[in-house]
Amino acid sequence: MVASVTFGVGSLVWVEDPDVAWIDGEVISVNGEDIKVLCTSGKTVVVKSSNVYAKDSEAPPCGVDDMTKLAYLHEPGVLQNLKSRYDINEIYTYTGNILIAVNPFQRLPHLYNSHMMSQYKGAAFGELSPHPFAVADAAYRLMMNEGVSQSILVSGESGAGKTESTKSLMQYLAFMGGRSATEERTVEQQVLDSNPVLEAFGNAKTLRNNNSSRFGKFVEIQFDQRGRISGAAIRTYLLERSRVCQVSDPERNYHCFYMLCAAPPEEIKKYKLENPRSFHYLNQSNCFELNGVDESKEYLATRKAMDTVGISSEDQDAIFRVIAAILHLGNIEFVKGKEFDSSMPKDEKSWFHLRAAAELFMCDEKSLVDSLCKRVIVTRDETITKELDPEAATASRDALAKTVYSRLFDW
Ligand SMILES: Nc1ncnc2c1ncn2[C@@H]1O[C@H](COP(=O)(O)OP(=O)(O)OP(=O)(O)O)[C@@H](O)[C@H]1O
Numbered sequence: 001m002v003a004s005v006t007f008g009v010g011s012l013v014w015v016e017d018p019d020v021a022w023i024d025g026e027v028i029s030v031n032g033e034d035i036k037v038l039c040t041s042g043k044t045v046v047v048k049s050s051n052v053y054a055k056d057s058e059a060p061p062c063g064v065d066d067m068t069k070l071a072y073l074h075e076p077g078v079l080q081n082l083k084s085r086y087d088i089n090e091i092y093t094y095t096g097n098i099l100i101a102v103n104p105f106q107r108l109p110h111l112y113n114s115h116m117m118s119q120y121k122g123a124a125f126g127e128l129s130p131h132p133f134a135v136a137d138a139a140y141r142l143m144m145n146e147g148v149s150q151s152i153l154v155s156g157e158s159g160a161g162k163t164e165s166t167k168s169l170m171q172y173l174a175f176m177g178g179r180s181a182t183e184e185r186t187v188e189q190q191v192l193d194s195n196p197v198l199e200a201f202g203n204a205k206t207l208r209n210n211n212s213s214r215f216g217k218f219v220e221i222q223f224d225q226r227g228r229i230s231g232a233a234i235r236t237y238l239l240e241r242s243r244v245c246q247v248s249d250p251e252r253n254y255h256c257f258y259m260l261c262a263a264p265p266e267e268i269k270k271y272k273l274e275n276p277r278s279f280h281y282l283n284q285s286n287c288f289e290l291n292g293v294d295e296s297k298e299y300l301a302t303r304k305a306m307d308t309v310g311i312s313s314e315d316q317d318a319i320f321r322v323i324a325a326i327l328h329l330g331n332i333e334f335v336k337g338k339e340f341d342s343s344m345p346k347d348e349k350s351w352f353h354l355r356a357a358a359e360l361f362m363c364d365e366k367s368l369v370d371s372l373c374k375r376v377i378v379t380r381d382e383t384i385t386k387e388l389d390p391e392a393a394t395a396s397r398d399a400l401a402k403t404v405y406s407r408l409f410d411w
Contacts, residue, residue, distance in 0.1 A: 262295035
């Protein structure tokens with residue numbers, strides 16, 4: 001469609017620009033395939049006609065709310081439209097029934113309050129400004145009217161806003177499918193509170209996103225005949241395991257580690273914790289704090305969310321014992337042992353962390369040392385125990401930490 005457009009002197013066009021992606025300008029001469037464009041920056045460039053895109057001179061300055069209304073649906077046209085809308089604080093735009101969200105990187109609470117939700121309730125798709133609530137409402141109504149399950153796919157690169165958009169969708173579905181809150185733990189509140197729990201254990205600061213989900217998830221919300229939420233299931237996929245033992249500056253390990261180090265004093269004592277700077281699994285990076293985040297408050301909020309979701313206090317204690325044990329595991333260093341190519345914990349400090357890990361895992365100290373410093377090979381005829389050198393023992397320590405963490409997360 002785009003290739004068939006011919007350009008003459010005076011045509012308004014878009015051309016690629018190394019600094020601003022696309023820049024607009026006016027054709028000042030045409031020489032076969034070569035088109036000379038005077039850009040709005042004042043620069044003149046000569047480009048092949050196949051790299052020139054028509055600009056709609058009648059496009060409204062504030063953009064259009066549905067990009068199917070654009071005269072030209074090509075990359076510069078789409079980006080220009082999104083930018084025009086973003087400049088007037090409109091972060092959502094439709095392309096037909098697809099919603100495009102541009103991350104505002106600032107809280108916009110007025111967009112997501114209950115007044116807003118009631119506005120979208122039952123409104124025809126496209127009648128109100130583009131919004132995740134409209135997408136959720138359309139899905140909810142289709143489900144009710146046709147009695148067929150609906151799916152909403154949220155995709156985008158890291159930091160694009162998938163997690164936040166998913167939360168808005170869940171918030172709206174909980175609003176539509178909620179019942180009057182007579183009991184303390186309503187299903188919809190449990191559905192919503194699963195987010196902080198998952199984020200505590202599956203999110204971390206990365207270069208691009210302070211709260212990056214390091215796993216994929218499939219959220220299923222079930223409704224009864226009357227459209228009330230009757231249950232929910234969340235499946236998670238492919239947690240990034242390597243982060244548990246390896247963090248590069250200025251990223252962080254999973255949030256739960258830092259939260260636990262900021263727990264109330266009696267818990268710090270129970271889990272034998274110290275400053276996060278003293279743990280190898282955390283101090284490989286110099287980033288310990290997040291702007292505007294109080295880890296001790298986050299810890300209490302996570303505990304509360306775990307209560308709502310229905311994780312018993314014994315289970316919560318076991319979870320945090322495992323988290324603390326992993327931190328202690330990371331601080332066990334190895335030196336050569338007495339036998340050839342063997343290893344043992346390096347010094348009193350390593351023994352301290354080993355004992356702490358064993359106590360928290362509720363396992364036998366000797367068995368833990370053996371599992372780190374030896375490898376058991378089972379053949380058809382016999383069982384062979386092989387000593388590991390310090391390097392291999394360190395690798396087996398990290399493998400244990402990763403396996404335990406990812407099993408805990410799956411649980
Ligand atoms: N609608 C929004 N309103 C306010 N802030 C937002 C919105 N969407 C995203 N953000 C901000 O951008 C950050 C990154 O968004 P989010 O975590 O949703 O991205 P993501 O696509 O899920 O990234 P990842 O794939 O790394 O998990 C959020 O922590 C939040 O600060």
